[in-house]
Amino acid sequence: MATQHASSGEVIDLRPLGAPLAETQSITLVRDAQLKLMRLVLPAGKELHEHAVDGPITMHCLEGAVDVTTQGSCTTLRGGELMYLAAKVPHALRAVADSSMLVSIVLPKPAT
Numbered sequence: 001m002a003t004q005h006a007s008s009g010e011v012i013d014l015r016p017l018g019a020p021l022a023e024t025q026s027i028t029l030v031r032d033a034q035l036k037l038m039r040l041v042l043p044a045g046k047e048l049h050e051h052a053v054d055g056p057i058t059m060h061c062l063e064g065a066v067d068v069t070t071q072g073s074c075t076t077l078r079g080g081e082l083m084y085l086a087a088k089v090p091h092a093l094r095a096v097a098d099s100s101m102l103v104s105i106v107l108p109k110p111a112t
Helices: 019-023
Strands: 027-031 035-042 047-051 057-063 065-070 073-078 082-085 091-095 099-106
Touching: 057 065, 057 073, 065 099, 073 082
Parallel strands: none
Antiparallel strands: 027 035, 035 099, 047 091, 057 082, 057 099, 065 073, 065 091
16 A cells, blocks of 8 residues: 655644654655655654765654764754754764654755
8 A cells, every 4th residue: 555645735733742652653744756754753762873865854853852963963852943964964863752753855856
């Protein structure tokens, strides 16, 4: 079954999940040729090892707290805080508490 993504003009609810966070899976909300939006759900202690993406990225912590290690330092994002990283900047994540984040990635234009 194909994943259902939001369509143009559709409203997406990004309010904190609260108690249901523990049972919620990460999901891609929007995906098109130049943009990918995901609600990333990270239970406390979950780590995403160092990686990089091809386009610029923003990570908006919706709830909880997530340590972001990048460019030689570690910063804790808390609910309501956002971090921008340029394309191809390596970063790693570790959830300090049960957390959800809105991750936005601008995808590179396909070669013509």
